[in-house]
Amino acid sequence: MAQQRALPQSKETLLQSYNKRLKDDVKSIMDNFTEIIKTAKIEDETQVSRATQGEQDNYEMHVRAANIVRAGESLMKLVSDLKQFLILNDFPSVNEAIDQRNQQLHALQDECDRKLVALRDEASIDLYELEEEFYSSRYR
Amino acid sequence: MSGVRAVRISIESACEKQVQEVGLDGTETYLQPLSMSQNLARLAQRIDFSQGSGSEEEEAAGAEGDAQDWAGAGSSADQDDEEGLVKFQPSLWPWDSVRNNLRSALTEMCVLYDVLSIVRDKKFMTLDPVSQDALPPKQNPQTLQLISKKKSLAGAAQILLKGAERLTKSVTENQENKLQRDFNSELLRLRQHWKLRKVGDKILGDLSYRSAGSLFPHHGTFEVIKNTDIDLDKKIPEDYCPLDVQIPSDLEGSAYIKVSIQKQAPDLGDLGTVNLFKRPLPKSKPGSPHWQTKLEAAQNVLLCKEIFAQLSREAVQIKSQIPHIVVKNQIISQPFPNLQLSISLCHSSNDKKSQKSATEKQSPEDHLYVLEHNLHLLIREFHKQTLSSIMMPHPASAPFGHKRMRLSGPHAFDKNEINSLQSSEGLLEKIIKQAKHIFLRSRTAATIDSLASRIEDPQIQAHWSNINDVYESSVKVLITSQGYEQICKSIQLQLNIGVEQIRVVHRDGRVITLSHQEQELQDFLLSQMSQHQVHAVQQLAKVMGWQVLSFSNHVGLGPVESIGNASAITVASPSGDYAISVRNGPESGSKILVQFPRSQCKDLPKSDVLQDNKWNHLRGPFREVQWNQMEGRNFVYKMELLMSALSPCLL
Numbered sequence: 160m161a162q163q164r165a166l167p168q169s170k171e172t173l174l175q176s177y178n179k180r181l182k183d184d185v186k187s188i189m190d191n192f193t194e195i196i197k198t199a200k201i202e203d204e205t206q207v208s209r210a211t212q213g214e215q216d217n218y219e220m221h222v223r224a225a226n227i228v229r230a231g232e233s234l235m236k237l238v239s240d241l242k243q244f245l246i247l248n249d250f251p252s253v254n255e256a257i258d259q260r261n262q263q264l265h266a267l268q269d270e271c272d273r274k275l276v277a278l279r280d281e282a283s284i285d286l287y288e289l290e291e292e293f294y295s296s297r298y299r
Numbered sequence: 300m301s302g303v304r305a306v307r308i309s310i311e312s313a314c315e316k317q318v319q320e321v322g323l324d325g326t327e328t329y330l331q332p333l334s335m336s337q338n339l340a341r342l343a344q345r346i347d348f349s350q351g352s353g354s355e356e357e358e359a360a361g362a363e364g365d366a367q368d369w370a371g372a373g374s375s376a377d378q379d380d381e382e383g384l385v386k387f388q389p390s391l392w393p394w395d396s397v398r399n400n401l402r403s404a405l406t407e408m409c410v411l412y413d414v415l416s417i418v419r420d421k422k423f424m425t426l427d428p429v430s431q432d433a434l435p436p437k438q439n440p441q442t443l444q445l446i447s448k449k450k451s452l453a454g455a456a457q458i459l460l461k462g463a464e465r466l467t468k469s470v471t472e473n474q475e476n477k478l479q480r481d482f483n484s485e486l487l488r489l490r491q492h493w494k495l496r497k498v499g500d501k502i503l504g505d506l507s508y509r510s511a512g513s514l515f516p517h518h519g520t521f522e523v524i525k526n527t528d529i530d531l532d533k534k535i536p537e538d539y540c541p542l543d544v545q546i547p548s549d550l551e552g553s554a555y556i557k558v559s560i561q562k563q564a565p566d567l568g569d570l571g572t573v574n575l576f577k578r579p580l581p582k583s584k585p586g587s588p589h590w591q592t593k594l595e596a597a598q599n600v601l602l603c604k605e606i607f608a609q610l611s612r613e614a615v616q617i618k619s620q621i622p623h624i625v626v627k628n629q630i631i632s633q634p635f636p637n638l639q640l641s642i643s644l645c646h647s648s649n650d651k652k653s654q655k656s657a658t659e660k661q662s663p664e665d666h667l668y669v670l671e672h673n674l675h676l677l678i679r680e681f682h683k684q685t686l687s688s689i690m691m692p693h694p695a696s697a698p699f700g701h702k703r704m705r706l707s708g709p710h711a712f713d714k715n716e717i718n719s720l721q722s723s724e725g726l727l728e729k730i731i732k733q734a735k736h737i738f739l740r741s742r743t744a745a746t747i748d749s750l751a752s753r754i755e756d757p758q759i760q761a762h763w764s765n766i767n768d769v770y771e772s773s774v775k776v777l778i779t780s781q782g783y784e785q786i787c788k789s790i791q792l793q794l795n796i797g798v799e800q801i802r803v804v805h806r807d808g809r810v811i812t813l814s815h816q817e818q819e820l821q822d823f824l825l826s827q828m829s830q831h832q833v834h835a836v837q838q839l840a841k842v843m844g845w846q847v848l849s850f851s852n853h854v855g856l857g858p859v860e861s862i863g864n865a866s867a868i869t870v871a872s873p874s875g876d877y878a879i880s881v882r883n884g885p886e887s888g889s890k891i892l893v894q895f896p897r898s899q900c901k902d903l904p905k906s907d908v909l910q911d912n913k914w915n916h917l918r919g920p921f922r923e924v925q926w927n928q929m930e931g932r933n934f935v936y937k938m939e940l941l942m943s944a945l946s947p948c949l950l
Contacts, residue, residue: 195452195455198448198451199448199452201441201444201445201448202444203441209443209444212444213443213444213447213448213451216447216448216451217447217450217451217454218451220451220452220454220455221451221454221455221458223455224454224455224456224457224458224459224462225458225462227459227462228458228459228461228462228463231462231463231466232462232465232466235466235469239483242483243483243486243497243502244497246483246486246487246490247486247490247495247496247497247502253490253491256490256491257491260491260492279765280765282765283764283765286762286763286765287762290760290761290762290763291760291762294751294758294759294760294761295758295760295781
């Protein structure tokens, strides 16, 4: 709870909206399904003609089925949104990654430094002899 | 009594059952034998004969009469008995209700029998099966409705199945390709390397160095794009990545800072021309590069721009004797006379046009990579400074720093000390200093090398130190003679090359400061070389057992040298018969004279004073040696030969 409260206002509202979306979508699936089942019941008395009624029921069912599918897709989107939100706002893990990278780079730097120093020493020893040889040769 | 009744009931029921069934269903009669008796009675009761037509009533009455006849005398007797019983015990009789029911049943049976008999005769009444046409019109709309509902339910189910299939497909595909092509995992990897934030629907990233302390105003924002429009059925290219980045157009391509030092000032027409030669970039695949390389390139462009902006700002602000020139993408400065340092920002975008022009304008490779690298280091240091000065808590009323800076009174710093503490040296000044140093170093090396190649005797050896600073490096110069390195170690110089000048430290601790002019160094070295020869003779004399009669580094006599002074030495042979005098000047060269004993000089005029034989041991006059015609590969060797020739053979 303390962490939740520590979140800034916008994040809070965003999380709430995610919650609301989840509930809305699940509710929509449920409602549409019940409505389809209700529509499936055969009723004798209708005020409009049977053909119209049938057509309307048909259409309604299709729309409701499509609504269910849409809610499902929306849930998938919600899942991906949540993932994104987590990825973008998971600062502890980001800090961990940064620390890790820091260490890695430091190790790399140390290694490079060590190698460079060794190379320098080796080269300077060789250079001294080469210089000696060069300046006393005919090719100077 | 009761036994008689029971018999009657069974008979009647069996008989009535059959009749009843026929009336209702037409076919099925014997399926429900016993319970139907009650049912039958009820049904019979429902038949209201009183409501029928008059003729029916009459018929019914007739039938009743028949029934009574059919029932016989027994039944009438029963009726009498029962009436009597009711009179005596109206409510207590246990079988009263049974009897009543039975009676009414009997009545109804009789009525039924009559009806059936009438129906059977088919005189007055016929029973036809009820026509079925009436029902279908009633059921038809319902079946229609059923069918239509079924259809629409099937349609809805189809839609649902399709949607479910799509969902499962996307889920499984995600799992299959998780390793390579999952947007979220890519995003996670991106998040670990770069700053990201969500603005509305977009994900924006930050590639500026602001968090590292940069004050460059460029916002450096890039956008993360979900690149999932690819057709999943087709073959997916190898380097496909579901995540792509959109970088600002002014940060595209590649950039670097080119630092070069040119000897002479270019003609003014050349000023500011953009020399965009392109360094051979690592060959990228024709497809879009990976986001990481893209972002790193963009960040590099941003950093280069920042460095250049900082440099040009300083170039304009700093007052120097020769003003720095900033033209387009080039900064020109003159560290030394006749020498110009040019720092230019080369930014090439990836389009073909600039590449083509870049290849045409390939200029000679005079790029100083060390300075470019140092510029990067400097700007990072600068970032760090701003970051630390901002971050650290410091008093609002006073600058943060050494405690003595805030003190007043006798312990306080004076202005110069404070100034020295606050090194407000800018990027440009630092890089110019470094460039000066680099130039001075390379010129020193060139001078030494040219001297070494020009003058074979004595030898110059230069040993460069491996420990350097960006503003200082050192070289050790040895002047020796070949073959005599061990005995001729007289001249060892340590040259400390700074920014503006060269400090020469002798082996004996003398320090000479030379300016950046190469001539000074050259002259100095020449004079040192000439001194070396004389020093060598001195060393040689010690080895050969000769005596040093006189030695002078700076001879006041003889022709005046334009560079330094001539030096001279005179040595005498161990026996004292011969003496060699050497005078060596940097310009005039060496002059060697040998003094013979008087006895060996035949052409000496006889003196009247020196008659005695002992005077023959006095030395005679000097004669110059034809040094060029002496054998030997160098000066010291020749000298050794000469000395050994003049020494008496000990054997």
